[in-house]
Amino acid sequence: SLSAHPEKDELILFGGEYFNGQKTLLYNELYVYNIKKDTWTKVDIPGPPPRRCAHQTVVVPQGGGQLWVFGGEFASPDGEQFYHYKDLWVLHLATKTWEQVRSAGGPSGRSGHRMVAWKRQLILFGGFHESTRDYIYYNDVHSFNLDTFVWSKLSPSGTGPTPRSGCQMSITPQGSIVIYGGYSKQRVKKDVDRGTQHSDMFLLKPEDGGEGKWTWTRISPSGVKPTPRSGFSVAMTPNHQVLLFGGVCDKEEEESLEGMFFNDLYFYDAARNRWFLGQLKGPKSEKRKRRRARAEDHEGARELERGAASAPEPLEVVKEVVAEDGTVVTIKQVLTAPGSAGCPPPEEEDGAVEAGPRVEPCPRSSAMLAIKHGLLYVYGGMFEAGDRQVTLNDLYCLDFHKMEEWKVLVEMDAETQEWLEDTDSEEDSSSAEGAEGGEEDQDEDSGEETG
Structure with a gap:
């Protein structure tokens, strides 16, 4: 998880997962990225939480800044x-x-849940719990009071989201909480599960004058909605819009699971209850006068409003990364041409023209986002190349004030991408140490699957 320090020009990274084909490695390390110095530093603090992934962190300004961590x-x-x-x-x-x-009285053990800071509370929703015997997805809502340190289970009125994990959960400028999308699976017959990528959206609103009373309302935003996906990442922009980045759309066949990964941006404007596709202007390396007549501009804007604008052919860029064991991993990116969708371009005489393919994060899921001083930072994530899962460690930056182009701060380190095929060699189980100390559900879960 990546968070922005409330009082310093720093980003804070805690925990996470790396998988190399044979072993899953989890971390409880704390790293700090200094924005001005453009450097990562490992910070050793005694007594950290046990190693984990799929947890949630929230930063609040109390006491000079606090980073709260739950579950995983x-x-x-x-x-x-x-x-x-x-x-x-x-x-x-x-x-x-x-x-x-x-x-006492907090949520049960889980991962894939979502948590936000609302006033002087932490509000937690959903997630899942899995063991060798069974799995369960949640749609419960819990509140943790940052003044009294007391958990409360909320019972909102109305019909809320079905159980799910990995959804969007964000605070609106009006003080409500938005839930969008997520993932869940159901057992259709013995040893056969069916996954669902949700695309519905709900508003969790506090009732007037009712302390601790909330109401669910299903909403249907207009605009250009995100295509179905899971594993997307979410952040709040400086102008209080919700930003959604990347993710994966899994296509499940009888014997296989193939994922299409994304690196696109969507914005949700709660005040207008509308989605927009984020569109970059491109670097201002060249300029040209607009050649379209004003009438064509208006017609194009109307087409965009209807969500039916014709899109130029996307550009496919192929990169090859050589892993440590000599394996060549191919990364395909489909780059949307400028002006193809989303918000109409700015009303200015000079437009920007790109020279060559744009620099941008490769498509990925489970990336980590943080926003500081109007800049969006995207760190890591994962994608799949064939039957191989690649864990990323790159860092990109996008200036919201300009919306021109991505800047790469740290390139992906190909030498860390070591993929090991399954063998009969001895497994190193010594790394299991350090998992003690948390209030885990160890008695229930001694299984093999991570969901």
């Missing part, structure tokens, strides 16, 4: 140990100290 999952490298956490931790940024906050 642990898997030993050999897959013999697997369980979900239900522990709550806080990193005091001013004193650089970790503290485990023990409070």
